[in-house]
Amino acid sequence: MAEIKVVTDATFDEMVINSERPVLVDFWATWCGPCKMVAPEMEKIAAKYDGTVDVVKVDVDANPSLSQKYGIMSIPTIAFFRPGQQPMGVVGFRPMEQLEQQFGLADFSKPATPAPVEPAAS
DSSP states (O other), rough: OOOEOOOOOOTTTIIIOOOOOOOEEEEOOTOHHHHHHHHHHHHHHHHHHHHHHEEEETTTOOOHHHHHHHHHOOOSSSEEEEOOOOOOOEEEEOOHHHHHHHHHHHGGOOOOOOOOOOOOOO
16 A cells, blocks of 8 residues: 655655655644545545655644645645646545546556457467
8 A cells, every 4th residue: 555654844845846746745633623534535545646646744733834835724735736837735625536636636547557468369
């Protein structure tokens, strides 16, 4: 299963801004009920897009400068950082399918492995 990494003020630039892959960031807090609801959805996305999209978490209470820098006023906020583009985000609980649609994650899904072709009988 894909690992959801914890990102801090100190590691955000390295792991998100300078990432070669798109990164989905879950801004959350331990006391936030809706944040606990969105956590399994983030785990599903991490598993489905493992190797093509990184998924990370930022505890807003432990990393206030990131919350301030990105204007995080409500949590959970899910932000999508694509290399070379402005981040986009949504606030509140969203199921995986809505997050996929909102951020166009289908563009990053791994191609299905084609079935082996059987040689034609002669």
